[in-house]
Amino acid sequence: MRYAVIFCVLSSLFLPRAHAGEGQVLITRVNVFNSLKARMDKDVSVVIEGNRIAGVHDQRPEGPFDRVIDGGGHVLMPGLIDTHVHLAITAGLPESMDVPWDYLSHTMSKRSRDMLLRGFTSVRDLGGPVFGLKRAVDEGLVDGPRIFPSGAFITQTSGHGDFRRSVDGHPEFGGAATNGQRLGFYRLADGVPQVLASTRENLGKGATQIKIMGSGGVGSMFDPVDSIQYTLDELRAIVQAASDWDTYAAAHLHNAPAIRRAVEAGVMSVDHGFMMDEEGARMMAEKGVFLSTQFAILEIVFEMGFLTEWQLQKARMVVEASHDMVGYIKKFGIKTTFSSDSFGPESLSASLQTREFEARSKFFTPVEILQHATANAAELLELSGNRNPYPGKLGVIEAGAMADLIIVRGNPLEDISLLGDPAANLLLIMKDGKVYQDKLVE
Ligand code: ZN
Ligand code: ZN
Numbered sequence: 264m265r266y267a268v269i270f271c272v273l274s275s276l277f278l279p280r281a282h283a284g285e286g287q288v289l290i291t292r293v294n295v296f297n298s299l300k301a302r303m304d305k306d307v308s309v310v311i312e313g314n315r316i317a318g319v320h321d322q323r324p325e326g327p328f329d330r331v332i333d334g335g336g337h338v339l340m341p342g343l344i345d346t347h348v349h350l351a352i353t354a355g356l357p358e359s360m361d362v363p364w365d366y367l368s369h370t371m372s373k374r375s376r377d378m379l380l381r382g383f384t385s386v387r388d389l390g391g392p393v394f395g396l397k398r399a400v401d402e403g404l405v406d407g408p409r410i411f412p413s414g415a416f417i418t419q420t421s422g423h424g425d426f427r428r429s430v431d432g433h434p435e436f437g438g439a440a441t442n443g444q445r446l447g448f449y450r451l452a453d454g455v456p457q458v459l460a461s462t463r464e465n466l467g468k469g470a471t472q473i474k475i476m477g478s479g480g481v482g483s484m485f486d487p488v489d490s491i492q493y494t495l496d497e498l499r500a501i502v503q504a505a506s507d508w509d510t511y512a513a514a515h516l517h518n519a520p521a522i523r524r525a526v527e528a529g530v531m532s533v534d535h536g537f538m539m540d541e542e543g544a545r546m547m548a549e550k551g552v553f554l555s556t557q558f559a560i561l562e563i564v565f566e567m568g569f570l571t572e573w574q575l576q577k578a579r580m581v582v583e584a585s586h587d588m589v590g591y592i593k594k595f596g597i598k599t600t601f602s603s604d605s606f607g608p609e610s611l612s613a614s615l616q617t618r619e620f621e622a623r624s625k626f627f628t629p630v631e632i633l634q635h636a637t638a639n640a641a642e643l644l645e646l647s648g649n650r651n652p653y654p655g656k657l658g659v660i661e662a663g664a665m666a667d668l669i670i671v672r673g674n675p676l677e678d679i680s681l682l683g684d685p686a687a688n689l690l691l692i693m694k695d696g697k698v699y700q701d702k703l704v705e
Contacts, residue, residue, distance in 0.1 A: 284696025285330050286330065287326075288311040288328060288329060288330045289311075290691075291308045294306065294307070294336070297659075298341055298633065299659060304319070306336075308323050309339060309660065312696075314695040315663060315665060315666055334703070337673075337703075340668065341659055342693070343669065345385075345603050345640070346386075349604070350396060352391055353374055362442075381613070384669075385408050385640075386411070393410055397410040401652075406699060414447060414469075416448065418450070419452070420433060424483070425451060426448065426484065450464070454497070459501075462500075462504040471644075475515070477498070477514035478518050479517060490518075511531040513555065514532070514534060519540035523546060526550060531552055532646070538585065544594070545595055548597050555600045558625070560604050561582050563614060563615060564578045599639060600635050617684070620679050629678070630676060641657040667693065669692050
């Protein structure tokens with residue numbers, strides 16, 4: 264008995280602060296966006312117990328409650344999910360990597376808080392040293408979304424994640440590791456043994472999925488955008504090592520041959536996918552591969568200010584070739600998620616995320632965009648299987664789901680751009696049952 268008491272005291276000491284939630288909370292008078300059924304449930308009440316949603320009710324349930332929040336007839340919806348961010352890349356590339364680790368920890372902390380206050384309660388971080396940040400958020404030391412970390416980019420030599428400067432030697436050929444490599448932003452891995460070691464190294468550090476650089480890209484130093492990166496054998500080895508830990512691989516992919524090769528190898532998340540062709544799109548649909556793509560970046564890339572003329576030339580090629588992508592998404596019904604690639608200096612990182620809603624609205628209805636950012640994104644996160652650090656449903660408002668939700672001023676089903684101005688329109692932000700912002704009483 265005494266031991267049981269001691270155990271309870273000890274375990275409560277080690278419980279992350281955020282998990283304490285607000286106790287038993289009743290939110291009344293809200294219209295709830297049902298992300299699975301794509302409809303609005305009018306004038307209901309939502310009960311939260313600890314960090315879970317206990318129920319959604321037509322009639323106001325009887326208390327007692329620790330707290331009652333009057334939703335004022337506003338829209339309550341699942342917290343937003345962004346399936347492609349880089350919390351650790353807080354400046355241009357490769358400048359963001361030329362910083363001391365303790366400075367980086369402060370810029371990342373601020374970045375994670377900013378994202379939570381934009382209504383993002385979960386993010387998939389697709390490259391960068393964020394394992395410590397995730398831990399600090401989970402322990403309640405830093406405010407931020409749930410983080411699904413990948414760790415270091417796995418890149419081939421001279422691939423899209425090779426952020427050495429042109430004068431830096433290769434570590435295998437007598438060069439020294441760069442600060443970016445030492446901090447864990449990227450790892451050069453060539454050949455099956457090195458990609459296996461690299462994948463397993465990230466898994467051991469707590470990666471919830473593996474991020475591969477599978478084709479050329481815009482922001483990198485050496486690689487042409489049409490280059491295919493990693494051989495089929497290397498890709499298959501990474502996919503196997505990930506699936507042996509019950510998770511999956513996501514790949515940065517622009518050009519069509521690289522997309523086809525990665526999907527053939529078993530990659531389950533095509534990130535970007537701008538230059539896909541019909542065959543690649545069909546393969547993705549058949550295998551249930553997710554498309555985690557971005558629209559705002561296709562406009563913003565020309566406003567960044569730090570790209571070289573060669574990088575801008577690559578950007579023009581990608582944007583030019585991106586026009587067929589939406590047609591393929593619709594023709595084959597490819598599962599698509601909300602994804603911003605948010606990175607860089609503060610204003611760039613913010614606008615990539617906030618402008619994504621309106622950029623998407625040129626091609627999708629508000630309901631579709633809300634589903635990209637809730638139910639679809641949550642389905643992708645579930646591919647992390649046993650490596651998912653947050654067991655519990657995300658992206659839905661229903662009994663048993665995690666208590667991650669936002670209340671919006673106005674109706675995003677009529678005007679999706681409301682979500683692009685979070686400071687004005689997000690009245691309540693709750694993650695894991697804890698309220699991080701409450702403007703309802705103003
Ligand atoms: Zn990328
Ligand atoms: Zn990215």
